Amino acid sequence: MSGSPSRVYVARLAGLPVYDPNGDQVGKVRDVVAMMRQGTQPPRVLGLVVEVFTRRRIFLPMTRVTNVDVGHVTTTGLVNMRRFEQRPTEVLVLGEMLDRTVTVLETGATAVVFDMAMEQWRTRDWVLSKVAVREGGKRFRRRGQSHVFDWADVSGFAQVEEGQGATHILAAFESMKAADLAAVLHDLSPKRRKEIAAALEDERLADVLEELPEDDQVEILAALDTERAADVLEEMSPDDAADLIAELPTETAEALLTLMEPDEAEDVRRLLTYEERTAGGLMTSEPVILPADATVADALAHVRNADLSPALAAMIYVCRPPLETPTGRFIGIGHIQRLLREPPSELVSAVLDTDLDGLRPDDSLTTVSKYLATYNLVAAPVLNDEGRLLGAVTVDDVLDHLLPDDWRESDQPGDNDSQEVDHDAS
Template identity: 30%
Template sequence: MESTDTPSRWEKLREIIELGDQQLLEEHIEKISAAELVHAMSHLDKDDQLRLLNLLSPDYSAYLFEEIPDSQATELLEKLSAEKAATIIQEMWSNDQADLISSLEKEDAEAILAKMSPEEAEEVRRLARYADDTAGGLMITEFLVFPESETVADVVENMNQHAEEYSDYNVQYVYVKSGKGRLIGVLRLRDLLLSPPHTPIRKIMIKSILSVTVDQKLDQLLEFFEEHDFVGVPVVDYQQRLVGVALRKDVLEAAADRSDAELMRTRGIVGGEELRSMPVFLRSRRRLSWLSVNILLNIIAASVIAIYQDTLSSVIALAVFLPIISDMSGCSGNQAVAVSMRELSLNVLKPNEILRVVWQELSVGIINGLILGLLIGMAAWIWKGNPYLGLVTGGALAINTLVAVSLGGAIPLFLKKVGMDPALASSPILTTVTDMFGFFLVLSLASLMLPLLT
């Protein structure tokens, strides 16, 4: 693939859109990587994006939708006519179809489904009912399955007759079902091609098969693929009927998307994914909903300093150490938050195990608190030549670190138990409490030892 600077890619894309040359446009898209395409799309204004989609054939548009971020794809889909959107969605993989339809307003989704064939629309509705983080929500329905009564010749003939349709399928295995539709075997293509034509496929299928049910969670699927080096795994319903295939790449992608979403929430991005191409007021409103709460919490924390302002004015050196103690305690607490969040997501920890978590964090807090307190205390002593200043700052950091890791481990569990989002609320609550307590420790200890500090 040729290498040029990315800015020239989107400029070239815009030039071709203005020309209205579909063939030239599709040739240009074929020359650039998926990453370059996503970057180029983000530089086009909304009108050019829509003109691009209206110029492209449905299969090229489908490829573009599969590469750009979900929020951007949803926004574009809402601006297209229902008929145009339907032609694009019909070219996408079944799991991507369901994801896009689920992200739309109900009225928009139904308008698009009405333009699709009844069979395909019903299939999309069925897949959209499954939760995104389950095997049913992640599976594709493009797979090959044949009745056990078929012969090798029957299967090969069917594959030849539908070669064009199956060409996009990820055909690693052929599945075998019973007369009642239950999954009973898997047929390797090698065995299929090397067996006599008249052989019933039930004679050469692998009977000891591994499968997952439609309700299995993302973490369970991750564990499955860690234990088994499979490209995909068949998904069955409660009657053991084959309903789809969960691909390894889709499971790993979903896990990465979940991690990204959790990271966004911990940073205060409310309402899901944010891109700078979104409307300014929407982005502002989402951020302010978190920031406005944080400013109130910070005012509460700062009120502790106001109470001890006389002590602070007497020992001005304390002002240097207040933000250090606050920041270091917050860092320690957020480490504990991250571990609790991870254990909750893996289901190795339950919300009612708060006391056990606090007990386990205390040992880490004692060790880290003593070491960090000793370091900051020595720095204060050396700087001002006053060991009592070192005792105040070091003691405050040691105690606050112990408090921070205990709370950091417990807060996500408590929030989960009361039905709140731990990823969104844990960090602000922890920061407020550790700031208040840290300021209180430093300034109250300094007040008690004021004659020795001045």
């Protein structure tokens, strides 16, 4: 590994692409795995946790890493695709060691870890040799300054720390998509999950919760104080919030609904009246709804909203007032692909698809799936008996319910835990 720098700071590895010798990307670095040792010996770095393109997290031994450079990691062509499972003797450097409070042995001052450096010894073993800390105690001359110490010069990693912060791990994972951060949280201990969730902003936490398995969602929400839990639920899409609330004890669910804003709570309560695997239980009550006198320019401006999922942004729903669900009479749908070909000043009512009968809220999951497949749609309107729009079902929510309950955790179809994929053979 002669091309690698002698010292690598771990936080800078987060999210770096991992390439095989041919220059093809294998995945991205998500964490570093180390093993604690007795006395003052620095922990041995065992390898990297790499997320491959199936969103599976695998273990890449350091013996397979041929280069660690600015902006990327290179591996040998042979990568074991077995899912990573952390052993009791192992520690995740980013997930568990950042934000720890340690003591500087020479002065007795306390400080918070914001990074760690690993380097390769002459034995070719990689170790965590340096600890980068930010001053926090009174015995430092100036609070907030940063220092780098040898591993042997600090203590505090051996004991369990209650109330560990999450500032620096979140900085390392700041650019992650919500689904990727959810995968990181899922693989951490319950203690660390709760600490990181507590440090996330409400909107970010809501996005992450929507990507987690139900057990993790309930665990994290239960760890928040009731008022904050209600705030986070308000930031979630109504259908996801309803699914989560349905998993809570009745008393807890009612307390949270009471604390939510009345309009937000009303949407969730309405969704909770439908069976889970029906169009009503699958739908969101907040699609893009426009009046008949809206222009194409108006429609395009609405679907530019970055908070909309691609499926929701693919279609607009034109109705008579009121425009909040349940709306006035539903008129038709506007496909964004069609609207992009029209003059901005054109009325959307002139280019609507009015031939499709919408779904009914009690339609089964099978009926919904067939409807989307038959008409090649990524979303569909849900109407009541009076022809009012109740919401829209999107293909991503349908897939969530068609797949096994543990699909976020289970292996991808066709993957073999013991398979080794030779990236040189292509």
